[in-house]
Amino acid sequence: METNKPGRGFWVTTAILAVISIAGALYFWLMPSVQPWLPPEGGHPGDQVDWLFRFMASAAAVLYTFVVGYVIYFAIAYRRRRGDPPDALGVHVHDNTKLEIAWTVVPTLFVIVLSILSIKIWYVLQVQPTNGLVVESIGRQWYFTFRYPNVNGEVTDAMHLPVNMPVTLNLTSDDVIHSFWVPDMRLKADMIPGMINTIRFTPTRVGRYQIICTEFCGTGHSTMEKQTMVVQPMPAYLAWYHDWQQRNAHVSNAPPTVTSGTIALAGGNVAAGRALFSQKCSACHALGPFEQRIVGPGLRGVLHDESHPDLVDGDEATPADVAKILQNGFTGSMGHMPNQAQNGLSNKDIANLVAYLNTLK
Ligand code: HEC
Ligand SMILES: [Cu+2]
Numbered sequence: 001m002e003t004n005k006p007g008r009g010f011w012v013t014t015a016i017l018a019v020i021s022i023a024g025a026l027y028f029w030l031m032p033s034v035q036p037w038l039p040p041e042g043g044h045p046g047d048q049v050d051w052l053f054r055f056m057a058s059a060a061a062v063l064y065t066f067v068v069g070y071v072i073y074f075a076i077a078y079r080r081r082r083g084d085p086p087d088a089l090g091v092h093v094h095d096n097t098k099l100e101i102a103w104t105v106v107p108t109l110f111v112i113v114l115s116i117l118s119i120k121i122w123y124v125l126q127v128q129p130t131n132g133l134v135v136e137s138i139g140r141q142w143y144f145t146f147r148y149p150n151v152n153g154e155v156t157d158a159m160h161l162p163v164n165m166p167v168t169l170n171l172t173s174d175d176v177i178h179s180f181w182v183p184d185m186r187l188k189a190d191m192i193p194g195m196i197n198t199i200r201f202t203p204t205r206v207g208r209y210q211i212i213c214t215e216f217c218g219t220g221h222s223t224m225e226k227q228t229m230v231v232q233p234m235p236a237y238l239a240w241y242h243d244w245q246q247r248n249a250h251v252s253n254a255p256p257t258v259t260s261g262t263i264a265l266a267g268g269n270v271a272a273g274r275a276l277f278s279q280k281c282s283a284c285h286a287l288g289p290f291e292q293r294i295v296g297p298g299l300r301g302v303l304h305d306e307s308h309p310d311l312v313d314g315d316e317a318t319p320a321d322v323a324k325i326l327q328n329g330f331t332g333s334m335g336h337m338p339n340q341a342q343n344g345l346s347n348k349d350i351a352n353l354v355a356y357l358n359t360l361k
Contacts, residue, residue, distance in 0.1 A: 007077075009073070009077055010073070010077070013069065013070070013073040016069075017065050017066050017069040017070070020065050020069070021061060021062040021065035021066060022062075024058075024061030024062065024064075024065055025058040025059070025061050025062050026058075027061070028054055028057035028058040028060075028061055029054055029055075029058045031054060031057070032050070032054070038050065038053075038183075039183060039184045040184070040205070041184070041185075041186060041204075041205075042182075042184040042185045042203055042204065042205045042207060042209055042231065043185050043201050043202050043203040043204045043205065043231075044201060044202045044204055045121055045124045045125055045186075045201060046184075046185050046186035046187070046201070048120075048121045048124065049121060049125075049186040050186065052117055052118060052121055055117065056114065059110070059114070063110075078090055124200070125187075125199055125200060125201065126198060126199060126200065128200065130166035130167075130168060130200050130202075131166065132165050132166030132167055132168065132202075133149075133161065133162070133165055133166070133167050133168070134149060134167075134168045134170065135147070135148060135159065135161070135167060135168070135169050135170070136169075136170045136171070136172070137159065137169060137170075137171050137172075137180060137191070138154070138171075138172055138173065138174050138191070139171070139172070139173040139174065139175075139178030139179075139180065139191035139213065139217070139224075140173070140174045140175060140178075140344070141175050141176065141217060141218050141220060141283065141338075142213070142217065142218065142220030142221065142223050142224045142283040143156070143224065143226075143227065143279060143280070143283070144159070144178075144180070144211060144213075144224070144227050145344075146158075146159045148241065148244070150245065151241070151244050151245050151248055152245075152248040152249060152250075152251040152252070152253050153248045153251030153252070153253060154248075154344070155244050155248075156279050157227075158208075158227055158228045158229070158230050159211065159227070159228070159229045159230065160229075160230045160231075160232060160237055160240045160241070161203050161229065161230070161231050161232075161237065162231075162232065162233070162234045162237040162238075163203055163204065163205070163206050163231050163232065163233055163234070164202065164203070164204055165202065165203075165234075166200065166201075166202045167200065167201055167202065167203065168198060168199075168200050169187075169198065169199050169200070169201070170196050170197070170198050171189055171190075171191045171196065171197045171198070171199070172191055172192065172193070172194075172195060172196050172197070173191040173192055173193045174193065174342075174344075175193065175217075175342070176193070176217045176218065177190060177191065177192050177193070177215050177217065178190070178191040178213045178215050178217050178224070179191060179213055179214040179215035180211065180213070181211070181212045181213070181214045182209050182210070182211055182212075182229050183209075183210070183212070184207070184209040184210075184229075185201055185203065185209060185229070187199055187201055188214065190215060191215075203229070203231040205231065206231050206232055206233060207230075207231055208228045208229070208230050208231075209228060209229045209230075209231070210225060210227075210228055210229075211225070211227045211228060211229055212224065212225045213225070219294070219295050220283035220284065220294075220295065223283050251346070252346075256340065256341045256343075256344045256345065256346065257340075257341050258327060258328065258339050258340045258341050259327065259340065259347055262320065262323070262324075263323050263327060263347045263350050263351065264347070264351065265319055265320065265323060265350075265351045265354055265355070266351070267351065268351035268352045268353075268354055268355025268356075268358075269351075269352045269355060270352070270355050270356050270359055272349075272352040272356075273352035273353045273354070273355050273356025273357070274356045276345075276349055276352060276353055276356075277353060277356055277357075280343055280344070280345070281299075281343075281353075283295075284296045284337075285297070285298065285299045286298040286299070286300075287299060287300050287360065288300055289301065289305070290302075290305060290307075290308050293334065295334070295335055296334055296335070296337055297312070297334065299357060299360060300360045300361070301360060301361055302317060302322065302357055302360065303317050303318070303319065303322065303357060303358050303360070304360070304361045305317075311325060312325070312330060312332050312334070312337075313325060313330050313332070319354050319358055322354050322357060323350050323351075323354050325337060326340060326343070326345060326350045326353060326354070327339065327340045327350060328340070329342065
């Protein structure tokens with residue numbers, strides 16, 4: 001007589017799988033002390049995110065062990081044996097109500113528990129209002145800028161935050177989709193043009209943490225990892241904050257636009273131009289010869305290379321014509337050179353950049 005009752009092999013297999021799955025679950029649960037896979041958490045709710053990660057990994061270890069273990073066991077136990085007729089069929093099991101209820105209820109409960117745990121953390125991370133500091137970050141090809149209350153314009157060096165102060169971080173993009181990721185804080189959210197995504201957290205450990213873009217955003221994408229989140233004690237933070245308040249006191253808060261008319265180049269500051277170049281131009285331009293392309297051409301000797309007397313737009317290489325390209329942008333055979341508004345340049349910035357480019361020989 002054919003039977004569909006599980007035999008002794010099934011129960012032995014179940015016992016072995018139970019032992020393996022407990023070992024697997026323990027490994028993932030104790031993982032931070034077994035072998036630190038992740039950098040130490042720099043803040044809250046990063047600690048909760050790690051807890052959820054360990055819980056999910058442990059639960060997945062149990063699930064994986066049983067699913068794969070039984071697949072292997074059944075494939076061996078119910079294989080076709082020597083002497084079976086070539087058209088032998090397996091036992092047909094159907095209408096086992098208990099079994100069907102079990103395999104519906106158990107995974108459903110499992111998923112419900114996981115969603116409740118995730119939603120609790122998601123609520124803290126994205127919804128729960130907090131008092132504290134509100135900072136904005138804007139993704140650009142290929143760097144991040146930051147806006148602070150009562151600081152004009154944008155901060156371009158790094159994102160400074162006081163330790164143990166709740167932060168509401170509003171994220172957006174000026175061009176294409178970027179993604180803001182700080183592994184040490186377990187924070188990640190997309191930066192989408194025309195949308196604001198908010199994440200909330202409290203940095204609890206003083207230090208300097210890398211900010212990385214994790215959405216492929218063009219040829220300079222891999223360079224969007226140079227800026228940092230600097231968490232510091234309040235006095236140091238305030239010193240930095242007041243410094244930027246002063247530095248940007250004369251910057252307008254209006255979004256940059258393309259100016260009409262010619263830009264006055266007298267008084268351009270070479271040092272300011274050099275600093276700006278490394279922030280806003282070096283993702284696309286090397287300081288090598290014209291042929292050394294990143295996205296646009298190398299700019300060493302853009303004003304002094306006799307083998308390239310003309311600029312890409314066909315005009316003669318003079319400071320005024322370089323300024324015109326920075327002002328209006330240019331699209332040619334190599335691609336798109338962003339205009340003044342897209343690069344976020346004031347007229348003064350352009351004068352400084354041209355003064356700097358004029359020193360390259
Ligand atoms: C997104 C990439 C990108 C950025 C950012 C960018 N450029 Fe360009 N630039 C280009 C491309 C591409 C060209 C060439 C366009 C063509 O001819 O096809 C170009 C051309 C130029 C030229 C003309 C060069 C020549 O030999 O004629 C100058 C000067 C220049 N860029 C300066 C700058 C400066 C200064 C900055 C920073 C404010 C900057 N660019 C930022 C892509 C960029
Ligand atoms: Cu990006």
